[in-house]
Amino acid sequence: MQIYEELVARGLIAQVTDEEEIKELINNGKATFYIGFDPTADSLHVGHFMALSLMKRLQMAGNKPIVLLGGGTGLIGDPSGRTDMRSMMTLETIQHNIDCFKKQMERFIEFGEDKAIMVNNADWLSKLNYIELLRDVGVYFSVNQMLRAECYKQRMEKGLSFLELNYMIMQSYDFYYLYKNYGCNMQFGGDDQWSNMLGGTELIRRKLGKDAYAMTITLLLNSEGKKMGKTAKGAVWLDPNKTSPFEFFQYWRNIGDADVLKCIRMLTFLPLEQIDAMDQWEGSQLNEAKEILAYELTKLVHGEEEAQKAKNTSHALFAAGTDDANMPTTEIENEQLTNSAIGIIDLLVLCGLSASKSEARRLVQQGGVIINDTKVESIDDKITVEQLQNSVKIRKGKKTYHKALMK
RNA sequence: GGAGAGGUUCCCGAGUGGCCAAAGGGAGCAGACUGUAAAUCUGUUGGCGACGCCUUCGCAGGUUCGAAUCCUGCCCUCUCCA
Structure with missing residues (x-):
């Protein structure tokens, strides 16, 4: 099975500009493609992970990836599919986020000569001259069409600033720039990027009379149509300091029945035959x-050792219900005790x-x-020093475990 | 620039002088049931030294015994006109 067919079988492809041409290019390792990542936070999340795995899959099939860090576009903020404006970030924040992104990406993608390259669009976007840009690029964009784009629909009600409207132009310019300077003939991205990506292919056609292609990845939605990779507390991060490997593992371990196979297919690198066999599984x-899903993903993101640890902890807690060394722990200081004990409320x-305390x-x-x-x-109820010296296992609800002990 | 509408607790959204820490829904949290699932049912959801007190209804003032509600100024958003 060739790479394009595999992507289809995994359900990863949402939209393509020209199926035959794209198939031909990527199946024969002739694509130089880019995916853009705006530095919106100090860690990558599951959505980025999907894009990176796609990149890896294509790289393994002999295509050349370009990681585009949005140091420039991040200054604007992509309004696609959002109901409100992104908060504006300072240059320092963006630089910091870019540094964080780089570190995490190097785990997944091989960079180097003849491998993948990494570029930052601040390098060219920040040098643009307004009038020149308007004349060179602005002429090719129809405001009428832009406003009709699906990605702005929600914003037509709540308001869209001129700053944000320009995002599409910047992204289109990126594609054009990479096409000219790096021979980049294809762009991939999340399905919410479709309009922006078309802007790029259109610009290349109009300015250079050349064809470039775009393809989007299916958004990872659960069976209720909601975006996955999010919890009430926010995104599921790839940074172990923001989302611990155990939490990460548990997120996938607790996925709804209806979504497991889809996730395995889309997110893991397990062979399709093996996945098809699991398709028959039912009930418990x-x-x-x-x-398997949780283990595979934790392994990809945090490494085999962490994955094994997370799995062990999970087993210990849910199967046996006994203590485990990997439980999150809080150390209690002497000053925090009154009469050699601490109230349960304070401890929580x-x-x-x-x-x-009210919540507690x-x-x-x-x-x-x-x-x-x-x-x-x-x-x-009170917990005494003696108890704390031996370490106290606290369980909140069904799934949250914590350990407290004296420092 | 002009005219109108509006900014309420995590989100949506009611409330237009005291009975308002603020209806209802969503989401969350906890309990029951289960398979660490889904669905369902129940409870709960500002804080604290808790039958009381403190902070909250865009921001800043004012009127009043008393304001989310009335007045003044400011900021922001939407719609129509220019």
């Missing part, structure tokens, strides 16, 4: 599939298991706190 057998707050009280009153396998019955 899916737990096994979820574990201290460990970050509750945002406030509620939690206890609703029977959601278990200490060392015993349910806490009263909000006045």
Whole structure:
């Protein structure tokens, strides 16, 4: 099976500008393609991960990837598919985010001569001259068409600033620039980037009379149509300091039944035959599939050792219910004790298991706190130094475990 | 620039002088049921030294015994006109 066919089989392709041509290019390793990453945060997330895996897949098939860091476009902010404007970032923040991105990317993609290259669009975008740009590039864009673009739909109600409207032009210019200077003939990206990407192919056609291609990756949606890779607290990050390998593992371990196979297919590098075999699984057998998914992804992102650890912790907690060394731990200082003990409410707050004492009280009153396998019955319960010296296992709800011990 | 509408708690959205820490829904959290799933049901969702007190309804002032609600100024958004 060739790479294009594999991408289709994995359900990764959302839209393409010219199927035959793209198939021909990537199946024969003739594509030089780019994917843009705007430095919107100090860590990559699952959406970026998908793009990077696609990049890796194509690289393995002999194509040449260009990672484009959006040092310039990040200054503008992509309005695509958003209901409100992104907050403006300072140059320093953007630079910091770019540095963070670089480090994480090097884990996935091989950079170097004849391998992948990395560029920053600040290098050319920030040098543009307004009047020149308007005359050279601006003429080729129809405002009427831009406003009709799907990605701005939501913004037509809430308001779209001129700054943001220009995002599409910048991204189109990037493609044009890379085409001219790096022979980049293809752009990939999330499906929400479709309009922006078409802007680029159109610009190349109009300015150079050449064809370039674009292809989008299916957005990872769950069976309810919501974007995956997000929790109530925010994105699932690839940075272990923002989302620990265990949390990361658990996120995938707890995926809905209806979404497991799709995720395995789209996100892992497991052979398709093996995945097709899992397709038959039903009911609680899916737990096994979820574990495979969680393990594979944790391995890709955090390495085999961390993946194994996360898996062990998960087993220890949910299967056996015993203690484990990898549990998040809070050390209690002497000053935090009164009469050689600490109230359960204070302890919960201290460990970050509750945002406030009120929340902690509620939690206890609703029977959601278990200490060392015993349910806490009263909000006045105390934990003594002796207990803390041996370490105390706190369980909040069904899935959150924490350990507290004396420093 | 002109005319109109509007900014409410995590989000949507009610409330137009006291009964408002603010309806309803969504989302979250906890409990039951389960397979660490989904669906469903129940409770809960500003803070604290908690039958009380403090902070919150765009921002800053003012009127009043009392303001999310009335007045003044400012900021922001949308719609129509230019």
